Amino acid sequence: MQEPAITPDLIEAHGLKPDEYDRILEIIGREPTFTELGIFSAMWNEHCSYKSSKKWLRTLPTDGPQVICGPGENAGIVDIGDGQAVVFKMESHNHPSYIEPYQGAATGVGGILRDVFTMGARPIAAMNSLSFGEPDHPKTRQLVHGVVEGVGGYGNCFGVPTVGGEVRFHAAYNGNCLVNAFAAGLVDADKIYYSEASGIGMPVVYLGAKTGRDGVGGATMASAEFDDTIEEKRPTVQVGDPFTEKRLMEATLELMETGAVISIQDMGAAGLTCSAVEMGDKGGLGVKLQLDDVPQREEAMTAYEMMLSESQERMLMVLRPEKEAEARAVFEKWDLDFAIVGETIAEDRFLILHGNTVKADLPLATLSGSAPEYDRPWVEPAPAPELGDVVGVDPIDGLRALIGSPNYCSRQWVYEQYDTQVMADSVRTPGLGAGVIRVHGTDKLLAFTSDVTPRYVKANPFEGGKQAVAEAYRNLTAVGAKPLASTDNLNFGNPEKPEIMGQFVFAIKGIGEAVAALDMPIVSGNVSLYNETDGQGILPTPTIGAVGLIDHADHLIAGTVREGHVALVLGETKGHLGQSALLAEVFGREEGDAPAVDLEAEKRHGDFIRDNRDWIDVCTDLSDGGLALAAFELAEAAGVGVQLDSGDTAQLFGEDQARYLVACSFDKAEALMAAAGRAGVPIAFVGKFTGDTVRMGGSEAPLEELSALYRGAFADRLG
Amino acid sequence: MKAAVLQFPGSNCDRDMAVALRQAGADVTVVWHKDNGLPDGVDLVAVPGGFSFGDYLRCGAIAANSPICKALVAHAERGGYVLGVCNGFQVLTETGLLPGALMRNMNLKYICKSVELKVETAESAFTEGYGAGDVITVPIAHHDGNYFADEATLASLRDADGIAFTYLDNPNGSVADIAGILSENRRVLGMMPHPERAADPAQGGTDGAALFRTLVGQLANA
Numbered sequence: 029m030q031e032p033a034i035t036p037d038l039i040e041a042h043g044l045k046p047d048e049y050d051r052i053l054e055i056i057g058r059e060p061t062f063t064e065l066g067i068f069s070a071m072w073n074e075h076c077s078y079k080s081s082k083k084w085l086r087t088l089p090t091d092g093p094q095v096i097c098g099p100g101e102n103a104g105i106v107d108i109g110d111g112q113a114v115v116f117k118m119e120s121h122n123h124p125s126y127i128e129p130y131q132g133a134a135t136g137v138g139g140i141l142r143d144v145f146t147m148g149a150r151p152i153a154a155m156n157s158l159s160f161g162e163p164d165h166p167k168t169r170q171l172v173h174g175v176v177e178g179v180g181g182y183g184n185c186f187g188v189p190t191v192g193g194e195v196r197f198h199a200a201y202n203g204n205c206l207v208n209a210f211a212a213g214l215v216d217a218d219k220i221y222y223s224e225a226s227g228i229g230m231p232v233v234y235l236g237a238k239t240g241r242d243g244v245g246g247a248t249m250a251s252a253e254f255d256d257t258i259e260e261k262r263p264t265v266q267v268g269d270p271f272t273e274k275r276l277m278e279a280t281l282e283l284m285e286t287g288a289v290i291s292i293q294d295m296g297a298a299g300l301t302c303s304a305v306e307m308g309d310k311g312g313l314g315v316k317l318q319l320d321d322v323p324q325r326e327e328a329m330t331a332y333e334m335m336l337s338e339s340q341e342r343m344l345m346v347l348r349p350e351k352e353a354e355a356r357a358v359f360e361k362w363d364l365d366f367a368i369v370g371e372t373i374a375e376d377r378f379l380i381l382h383g384n385t386v387k388a389d390l391p392l393a394t395l396s397g398s399a400p401e402y403d404r405p406w407v408e409p410a411p412a413p414e415l416g417d418v419v420g421v422d423p424i425d426g427l428r429a430l431i432g433s434p435n436y437c438s439r440q441w442v443y444e445q446y447d448t449q450v451m452a453d454s455v456r457t458p459g460l461g462a463g464v465i466r467v468h469g470t471d472k473l474l475a476f477t478s479d480v481t482p483r484y485v486k487a488n489p490f491e492g493g494k495q496a497v498a499e500a501y502r503n504l505t506a507v508g509a510k511p512l513a514s515t516d517n518l519n520f521g522n523p524e525k526p527e528i529m530g531q532f533v534f535a536i537k538g539i540g541e542a543v544a545a546l547d548m549p550i551v552s553g554n555v556s557l558y559n560e561t562d563g564q565g566i567l568p569t570p571t572i573g574a575v576g577l578i579d580h581a582d583h584l585i586a587g588t589v590r591e592g593h594v595a596l597v598l599g600e601t602k603g604h605l606g607q608s609a610l611l612a613e614v615f616g617r618e619e620g621d622a623p624a625v626d627l628e629a630e631k632r633h634g635d636f637i638r639d640n641r642d643w644i645d646v647c648t649d650l651s652d653g654g655l656a657l658a659a660f661e662l663a664e665a666a667g668v669g670v671q672l673d674s675g676d677t678a679q680l681f682g683e684d685q686a687r688y689l690v691a692c693s694f695d696k697a698e699a700l701m702a703a704a705g706r707a708g709v710p711i712a713f714v715g716k717f718t719g720d721t722v723r724m725g726g727s728e729a730p731l732e733e734l735s736a737l738y739r740g741a742f743a744d745r746l747g
Numbered sequence: 748m749k750a751a752v753l754q755f756p757g758s759n760c761d762r763d764m765a766v767a768l769r770q771a772g773a774d775v776t777v778v779w780h781k782d783n784g785l786p787d788g789v790d791l792v793a794v795p796g797g798f799s800f801g802d803y804l805r806c807g808a809i810a811a812n813s814p815i816c817k818a819l820v821a822h823a824e825r826g827g828y829v830l831g832v833c834n835g836f837q838v839l840t841e842t843g844l845l846p847g848a849l850m851r852n853m854n855l856k857y858i859c860k861s862v863e864l865k866v867e868t869a870e871s872a873f874t875e876g877y878g879a880g881d882v883i884t885v886p887i888a889h890h891d892g893n894y895f896a897d898e899a900t901l902a903s904l905r906d907a908d909g910i911a912f913t914y915l916d917n918p919n920g921s922v923a924d925i926a927g928i929l930s931e932n933r934r935v936l937g938m939m940p941h942p943e944r945a946a947d948p949a950q951g952g953t954d955g956a957a958l959f960r961t962l963v964g965q966l967a968n969a
Contacts, residue, residue: 180857184888185798187759271801275756361781362756445857447888449944450796452763455951466949581949 031062031332042069048400055394063331063380063387067395070298070336071305074557077399080523081555084536089544094512095551101222102143102294104551105215106513108577112467113220114474115149116212117552118157118517118573122559124265125207129174133207134182134268138340140211141186142294145277146343148221148284149213152451153465154183156193156209157478157517157571161202163434163745168197171205172746179209180445185270186277189454190446191463191476194571197434198482203561208517208554210478210573214467221284223293223303225311225346225372230290232304232315232370235283235359236276236342239300240325242266243338272341272364279362280343286358288351295342301335303344304370305378309396311346314377317370319387331380331387346372406529412487415606415620420677423724427660429614430653431734436609437741456586460665461648462503462576464584473578475509481652482567483607484622489531493538493570494625498685500574501546502649505634506688508585508641509576514543516553516572521565523557531568532557538625539570545627546634548574585637587645587691589666593717594697595659597650599633599687600710603678609652610681629686636709637688643700646691655714656680656724658689663717664735672715675725691717748773748967750791753819753835755780755810760796760833760943767943768793771959772967780813790966791828792819794835796888796941806849806891807837816842828872828966829935833889836927836937845928845937846904847896852889853920859888861952863915864926864940868908871929872965873936876957883954885940887918887926892939894921894928907931912938 032038039049042065052060052068060068074080090098096113097105103117121136137154144151156179161168172195183190188211243266283289291311293303300317308315319334329337347355347368359366373379378395380388430436439458448457455473456464462477479499485492497514504511516539521528543549559566578584605611606620637647650658655672663670674680692700697713704711721728750773754761765775768791776786780799785792800809810816816838823829823844831839839845852858861884866877877883896904901923904910912927919939927938942955 177856184857184859184890185757185759185801187797269801271757271798271803274759274798278756361779444860447857447859449859449886449888449941449950450759450763452760452766452944452947452950454944455949 034059034065042066043073044069048072051400055398056390061388063335064390066332066336067301067388067390070301071395072399076297076302078555079400080402080404080557082401083403084533087536088540088550090549090551092547092549095549096217098551099553102146104513104515105220106551106575107217108472111217113215113217114212114575115144115147115215116210116515116575117143118208118210118515118571119554120517120519120556121207121209122204122519122556125175126205128265129171130178131265131267133175133178135266135340136207136209137179137182138268138270138273139296140209141188141273144211144213145280146292146294147215148219149215150281151188151211151213153191153212153463153476154188154210155191155476155478155573156207158193158195159201159206159569160197161205162199163197165202169746175205175207176442176445182268182270184447186274187450189448189450189465190443191448191454191465192458192478194478195439195442198567200567203564204559204566206519206566206569208571210515212476212575219284221289221292223291223307223310225291225307225313227290228313228372228374230372231347231349231368232317232372233345233347234322234365234367234369235345236364237269237272237339238323238325238365239334239337240339241329241333241337244333244336266338266340268340275362275364276341276343279359279364283355283358286351286354288348288355290346290348292343292345295344297338298336299338299342305392305396307344307346308372308378308392314373314375314392315370316373316379319380319382321367321369323365323367331382335380404523404529405526406533407526409489409530409534412621418605418611421614422727423656423675423680424727424729426610426614426677426681427656428737430609430657431660431738432741433613434742434745435613436653436657438739439742440739441742441747455584456507460661462507464507471581473581473584475504475507475576475578477503478571478573479503480569480571482569483612483618485535485568485570487607488622489534489568490538491622491625493535494542494627495622495685496570496572497539497542497546497548498625498630499649499651500572501548501630501634502688504574504576505637506585506647506649508583508638509578510638511546511548511574511576513551514548514572514574516550516570518553519556519559519566519569519571521560528565535568535570542627546631583641585641585644585647589646589662589668589691589717591668591718593645593691594694594713595670595715595717596690596697596700596711597655597687597714598690598704598709598711599629600684601679601682601687602684603682604684605678605682608681608683623683623685625685633686633688633709636704636707640700640703643696643703644690644692645696648689650687650689651683654681654683655689660722660734662689662691663722663731664738668717669719669721669731670715670717671723674714675727680724748963749789750775750793751778751785751789752793752795753778753780753815755799755813757799757801758795758797760941763943764793764795764832767946767959768963770946771963773963778815780810780815783814783818785818785822789822791830791962792822794831794838796833796835799834799838807834807841810838811841820844823935826932826934830873831937832941832943833939836939837891839935839937844935845930846900847894849891850893850895851891852893857890858918861886862918862940864912865915867910867913870908871911871933871936872962873958874911876961882915884945884952885942885955886944887940889939892919892921894925896922904928911936
């Protein structure tokens, strides 16, 4: 086949800027081949190179005594004691999901699961954080159905429980939905596998599914803004097969048991290219690939297509040659491809052969290490204007507006489509707060949460960044867990706009401060930029996924409210209504500043909860919708009414941070209040759980009626 | 008491099933689908949940034609005990060991939640730990759990007291609210709900534990 000539149009179509192309010429001292241009484009696009974000990502705290492996590998790894570790990461699949929701979401889940089991860990929990446009926007319903079915279709078949997540709606996502997938796995700390190749002349082995033309150019697509030609990009979305992924996982873990693996890397974005370069670069080696040996699903594939294909469910491994027969047998058992496609070489070369021709011959270390890095101009976000007057609402009317809205109603319609219990270790499934999984065969529990409040981040990127971490900290704390570490999935608009870059810079500053103060270092993450359509950016959405440890099942706080329980608010209530859920849902106003986050108070209050769990039957954090929504959710889950003394709008719906709602018996409440007094932690009696109505101040409605509204609203609007 | 748990590519409740059986005291071996025979002296063969062969073609259809399922059918024909849960139930209908078929859920969606089941008969090694009419809570998790059988088959199931469990609030459109059925000799049980997910207090419910306890106990004494 005649390869296209390298023209300015072709260069632009590969997402490479003229100065970036000049740099390529400088590095190789000649015009690149078509395949080489494709390889550079794959390595240097925003998605793979983090060229706009790297400078700022480096500022994030990533260390701690609990951290075994921070960012830079497939996923982060954290010690959970007894020689065990938890491996986790969150990653976006936004652009593909908007183009083809089922497959985009499904392969997002597939990619993150592969990141986890590539390191030797068996996936034990998944979450997903989803942001959609307005519920009534013509595309939203189809996206919700497709994405939810895609997430479920992949995770359910693979066999990992989905334990939590978020679903939100906002006009800013009309043209760009967000699909952020999280996975965590369990590994013995002495059986972790990394991507660093070692040894010269070692076989490079291709594992898993065959290579097709799907996803060619996907990573470049994911690094561009959308416009009305978006439908034309459908062929760049890859197709997932969870059945193959499940076999690939079992075969990979079995293979690792044989001791055959020197290093291993999954093929994600720009599959063969990125995985081979990554392994070679980490090991200071070159890599030679013979593409004729790559298992192919389609006929007459070119070197360009094979190097850029994003076919799913594939891995690349550097093998101990003496173990070849044993390794091959494992893959034959699982009916998966196993093919030696190249070898490690001493020279610093990335040498691609196809037929009898050299299709690419590039300096590997430079290809990997010299991706452009930009210090994009940014402007400090303007302070949010002060909030104008807010008229009081009847508390029940306010509550109805929240629990009847797609943003704050029950997510049952969504999570009932996910297998939440496979592996039979699910202790707390989705619904209220963090998900909890038992560490198989032990009494230890792991808690998982994912959080961000994009309205806050838009109004005040710094406080909003802090808040995302603080809310994750509180959700883990509320089940009695000690937060261990976090993963960040940073979704923003076009970084070439200084105000968007300013949001990014300040959100990172906020996240960095919070993870340092709360000892939840960032151990892995992902950046998704250019989330814009026709120049309209999304709300800045830095999703924080976090993991906490409960060292013994007895220390779990997971009770259900009972008749006669006292309701206490721990933490100070000032009645902050700026950017609140009430303001947005009832008044359609997104105004005022985000609530300030006092990290010292967050830490003190969190420690207080963990130290006093004996007095706490039920606990939940206060966030969107404030006390009113949290109290309703606890009451609704238990089928017991609630009476809150206050009828004041700001007291009930304010979103001050560092607060928890605690329910317990009267005796325990006395002890808890005394302990709070000694610890200097603000605590207030706010009402009690009783009867079969919800009463706030002088306003009252039957719990059953509110419950029906809460449970039915999602399906009514979007089902 | 010796139990074998079958493992197909795509099975994902095999470990869960083995754990529940071991907790109840069984000696459990996991058996690969390409094996031609079961281990000697197996009393019970459990066919676990999951997506055997990716649910391609039809749920359970490819698994039902695997080498190990020939041994499974022979085991059942010798009067051996068989428990099929979820995808395992689908496999059992595909092998013909149980009548009827499992179709796509009526709402066309995957459903995972805890449901209430009525124990229709206590007359089997699987269900005698319950009383007939007892209501138990057990999770379901399936896309194709909508049980169908024609009128004649239903009549013979009823005549033979072959309906083991029914849903109180039918989640998937199953005919006659059927959640689980027994073979004529009462030694093969297929059910869509997952008792192995309600067999331990940490899972939030233990209503499924009695099934494993009495089954293992019965077969140990047999």
